[in-house]
Amino acid sequence: MNNSASFALNRPSYLVKLLKTEDAVVLQTLYEQCTEFALLTDGQPPSPTAARDEFDAVPDGKTTEDKYIFGLFDPQNDLIGMIESIRHYPDDQTWWLGLMMLSPKQRGRGLGSEFYQAFENWVSAQAVKQVSLSVVEANELGLQFWKKLGFEVIRKTEPQQFGNKTHAVYVMRGAVAVTV
Structure with missing residues (x-):
């Protein structure tokens, strides 16, 4: 397993690094910048x-060591x-991508796609075959974003509660490109 705690994008001076619990304060700022996502999914701010x-x-069945x-x-x-991701979930050949956020000021310039591609490249070094994720039905932009990256819907769930809202969820899967 690749234990590197960071990886780079193809943009000079942009860096991706593993966050730790002590980074919660700076992460909270990002959550608050992305309040519209929380309102869309949960009907309330973060x-x-x-x-x-x-x-x-x-x-269930995972620990914080898997996150x-x-x-x-x-x-x-x-x-x-x-x-945010979980290794080897729901099976040993899959990483689950639980959440991806990008500051609203950074959207629309290809940065989200590059960020995901860098993550996928890192995950491919973990001998994983696919990444799975879910998108709430109301998040049409998110669904289109993931489809453009090659993800396909494998099923749609029954509506479930998210905070103050109820949504059906698209479960999606994308193959991980093997790096040599």
Whole structure:
């Protein structure tokens, strides 16, 4: 397994590094910049402990040792994006991407796609065959973003509760390109 805690994008001076619990304060700022996502999915702004809670939230059968939260830092070393993922979930050949956020000021310039591609390149070194994720039905832009990156919908769930809202969820899967 590649234990490197950072990787680079193809943009000079942009760096992705593994976030730790002590980074919760700076991550909380990103959550608050992305309030529109929380309103879309949960119908309420992110809680004051949303970032801290992210470090501890894991699915049944997994531990915090299986969780990787990567932060994307710009040339000024400001956190402008994050990817939260769980290794070997729901099976040993898959990484689950639980959340990807990019500061609204950074969107629309290809940075999100590059961030995901850098993550996928890193994951490919973990001998994983695919990445899975889910998108709430109301997040049409998110669904289109993931489809452009080659993800396909494998199923749609029954509606479920997210904060103050109820959504059906598209479960998606994308093959990981093998790096040599």
